[in-house]
Structure formats: C-alpha cells, structure tokens
Amino acid sequence: MPRGHPIVLSNGSEWPNKTATKNHFRALRDRWPRGVVIDDRHDHEDLCALLERYDEVISTGPSKIGCGIDHFETRENNSHGGVTVGFWVIRKDGTDTDFSFIDAVDGQPRNPDAEFVEACREAVYKDVSAATRDFFRRNADEGGRVICAVTGERVSAIASRPDYAVPTLRDIAWAFRENQGWVHAVPKGVVSPPADAQVAAQFVDMDAIIKFRAFHNRLAKIRIVSKSLLPSELAGTRHLTETKFLTLG
Template identity: 35%
Template sequence: MARQPIVLNGKEFKFQKNAKEYFKQMLERYRNGQTVDTDDHEMLLALIERHLEADKKIGCGVKCFYKDRTDMPTSCFWIERKDGSKTDFSYLTAIAARGKSLYQEFVEACRNAVQDDLKKIKEQFFKKYADETGKVKCDITGEKVAIYETHLDHKKPLTFQVLVNTFLAANEVEIKPEMLSMSQDGQFQTTFLDIELKEKFKRYHYKMADLRIIKTELNLSLGGSERILKSKNPVIIPKELFDD
C-alpha cells in the first residue's frame, strides 16, 4: 500500500521529512515568546489535529500559538488556550501521528532519574582532573576538551539502553503505565511515580555503569562497529550513591 502524503491546510507534503523540515524552519523564524502569524497559525492548527493527544492539547480551544523554551536547552511550539491555560506540543510527534511506546517512556524515566547525579559527577570529574585551562582528555581521541564540549558516555557494551534492559530482566519488571508520570501541560520528560522502582534503578545503574568523557560529536557518531577497549581515565561514580 502506497504511503499517503500529509495534507495540512491545503498544503501537501509527500514525505514526513518534508513536513519536518517545513515546521523546523517555521519554528526557527520566531524568537522565544513571540506569537506566530496568521498563516502559520492556520498550519499549526491543522497540524495539532494529527497529534495523538489533540483533544487534550486543544482543550477549550486554541487562542494562539507561540514559541518558547522547554525545561531543556531547546524551544518548541506552545498553545495558549482560550481560557488562558498553556501547553507545549511537539511538531515531530504530531507529524508522526504517534506517541512514544510504554518502553520508550520507561527509558526516558530512567534517564531522568539519574541525570542530575550524572551532571554532578561530570562536574566533579572536571574539577579533579582538568588542567590549568579547565580541560581534560577525550577518552577516545586524547584531545583536550572543555566541559561544555563533552558528553558523559555510557561505554559499550553497557550502554544506557543495555542497562535499562538488563535491569528489567534481572528484576522481572513488567512496565505498567501507573509506574510513570502521565503526559500533562508543560511536562517535557517522563518521570517515575513508583519511587521505590526509581531508587532501585538508580542503585543498579550506579553499580553497573562504565562512564567516560568524550567529545560531544563523537557521542552522536559512534556506531555498532566501535571497538570495546578499556577506558583510559574512567569516570568513577561515588560509592555513596549506590550503597544500600
């Protein structure tokens, strides 16, 4: 069966990638806090109808669309409803017309559970090992890099997703919606509602993770063919984080 084009407000996109580029460029045209103009408003109104949570996002009706920041270093489209309430929405999710799977939501909750501690661990590593210019060596290239140029990498074979999968298997966890936060206005990341499970994953992660500092662009380019070598300067997780 041939893939159907996406038609929004009379404009046809043959492939999803074309629609993604169109709305990416639209978002980039606005500054944070700026309301979109009439033509873009009509396109976004058509787009939001594709969202799996369209009824919830639209609520009592759309007053306007605008661009603003998320709780991460990114921006997205927001809706101000007619009653003054506001919510974010992802144009990528709306274009795809599907949301994250329950498994993907669980992985996101796991990342969210450890991200604050990992940020502190990275800062402590730089404080201890950085040279007089504030730089340490990338574990792969040996190049000196500053903290803002780096990623705290979960070294293969224990990638973050592998840690999540082995945690699920070892603890015979069956993922259920009630374990996780439900989608709500302004919520950009899924979190654990089951605090005991959250703490259990955190302890498991800290015991098992093999961390290293690498250049950010290397994190994006590493493929399955990467050789598994011992880290030159592993990032040690403080023992108190995983003591029972």
C-alpha cells in the same frame, strides 16, 4: 515566527519545529537516486541520529539499528496499490528494513517501553551531571580541560559531554526490567508519561527510582567525549577498556 518545539537529534542537528525537520528529510530523500548509497557524511549522520530517535521513541519491537548501520538508501515501497519512496537502513550483517521519517520526527505514538527508557534517563540525570562536574574537578588541567576518551585531545566542559560505553543506558534499563521481573510490561504506577510542563516520562514510584539509580550506578561506564564526535564515530569505540570513567553514587 515558527510554531512548535525545536527538534534536536543526537548528532547536534537542530530544526525549529517538526515541519522544518520533515522538510529537511524530505528534501534529503528526494535528492538521492533510488538504490544509491547515501554516502554524504552529513546526510548519513542525520539519518543515523533520526533512526536513533525512531528506536527510542517509536519502536516497540527489535531495534531498527540492530547490529549496526552500514549505510542508507532510498527505495520504492509498494503498499495499498500505490508506490512511495522511503528510507531503508542496511545493517552491517546485510539485513535491511525501511522506516518512516515522518513517524520518527513526530515521535508518535509513544510506547511504554520507550517511556520507561526515557524515565530511566531522567532518574539518573542529576547523578550523571554531578559525576561529570566531579570528574572535571579531579582531572582537569590548568585550562579546565580533560582528555576526550576517544580522540585523546583535551576538551573543556562546554565542548564535551558524557557518553555511555558498554552497556548503554538502554541496555541498563532493560537489564533492570529483567531484574525486577518486568520483561513483558512495566507495572502501572511506576512511570508517568509526559504531561503539561513535563517534557519527559518520569518515575512516580519512589522505591523504583531508588532501586534503578543504585542498579544504574553499579553498571554504568560513562566517559567524557568531545561534542564534535558523531554517533557513528562513537559506536565502534564503546568497548574500549583503557578509559577513565565517571564515579557514580
């Protein structure tokens, strides 16, 4: 029986534990020649979702995704007198950077910026869930389906999920920090990192959570989309204006 917790990425790919996830990406890396565009759809989407995980959990500086992902390659990296092979992301503006799939899977070390975004997501989870149920109650057809904001096809509650248009949750979280004067650091005592029996960072300052929920619910534009849509298929549609959004607050 495999040990450890399952790893689930935003595109729905899932493995029973970190070891299995690392083995998957190691095999993916090794089957692609150096400097060749990784153009297999499933490999590309797994790497997109892995890089999203890296940005949310690992990155303390600018996003690795940056202005958007064009494609991935494997390249040789020279470090400490040796040569290793790793993944590189090439962005839409032609810039590129490498990233560690090991670090992305491990999710360590965590950093306060990532934990704050995670706490923000936890803070509004019930609001978004309630708004989703209300959206289906008001807009569903006789079969209990609503229109996917991207495909235009009808989807059931179980086959759909809420998705942020512009601004994203991360953007809203950072805007809230700026609003509170917390650009450089979140004050101690506002957020608690994950603890035993607690899988995500959470707000512990009740005043902060009330303020963030109100701030989020004013700015958030959340639509219902099909679960089958991949991250790359959603990215270019987030500026759509003719969309029904959830009613929050």
